[in-house]
Amino acid sequence: MPTDTGARWIDRDWDVGTEEFEATGGGDASEAQFWNQYAVSLHWVMAQLTLGAMDVAPRSSFERMFAVLLLVVAMIGGTSGMSVMSAKIVQMSMVGQKRTQNLLDAQAFLRQEKIPPELCLQVQRQLMDRMNKPERFDESFVPSLTTVSKSLQLQVKHAIRFPVVTKHALFRTWYTIDKKALWDLCGRAVAFSFLQTEDDLFFAGESASSMYYIDTGRLTYVQNPSTSM
Template sequence: YVYLTSLHWATAQMTLGATDTVATNTCERIYSIVMLLWGLVSSSALVSSLSARLISIQGRRSEQDRMLRQLREFLFQNRVDATITVRANRQAEKRMARKEQLRESDVHALHLLSSSLQAEVRFQVYRHHFLSHPFFRLCANISLPIARNVCSLAVDFKFLQHGDELFMAGNKGDEAFFVVS
């Protein structure tokens, strides 16, 4: 009973719960105060963490709502056909909901790196796809520095989603595309 009472008392102290057990000496009193402070700090940290997370989600959602409102307003002001408006809204909502892979342009810290280190990073990022093509694999076997240079200066990813067009009829073709999945 004494051990259960002490366990109950200690648990009540850690969770800021009340109990009818009272500290009877200085050590118990100090322990009680420490546990109360620890419970206060940990519960405050939990509440602030949850609040920050909810505010972040709400901020992201309000930004998406603002962008969709702006799209609808643009389409309305320019008297775009209702069926196209519905398709545009659906596609925008679908794409906003999808978590996309980070692109180089999204990572601003990459621009802080030296150009040689940027080239190495780009080669490491693109090498799997780059070396899967026989010509580029031969290039890398002959001279890895040249392959890195080609990869750094001439290779880029273009992420397409269902329904996106890579080529438009009548447009001049300035780039070569190597399709990977």
């Protein structure tokens, strides 16, 4: 590494056990150039601000500027890392507080309405189970998508729905006959319903307004004795 003082950080005495080694070179501080004095001052200030004191002391302007550069990088990286960690901790704390508050509100409501203990346990169990699962949503929950053009919105809907729709043999055949009709179907007449465990899709006796097609998961049909034939 080049030096403007004639000395480097390795130019010092080293004690190893009982033997002493002396590196050659060196420089008189009184003869140091103005640039080296400025670099020493800047390095000292940065070390005080970042607690960057170190055993290996630079002995030239180039070594000091390199050390200052590393301190700046460490300071920026450290503050950025601390900011990210702090934001993540605050976010996790807020999410935990929200879940706890939701459970407390549900418990207070159930006690207020004098719900039987067995039913209260079922409600609380299902609440805790669903709070721990990630929630899925469709494009209606993303308002920013409404700012793009209608044609681009239709393309997004088609990209999402087409792979699901064409899993059914009827729609695959329809696609070979009329591609445009299936395109319009995907963009205008197909909607997703994201159900969780023990959710109800429909009830006996209700008039059907849609055709349901299961993409993933399993649907269980349950007969209620009061409504079954």
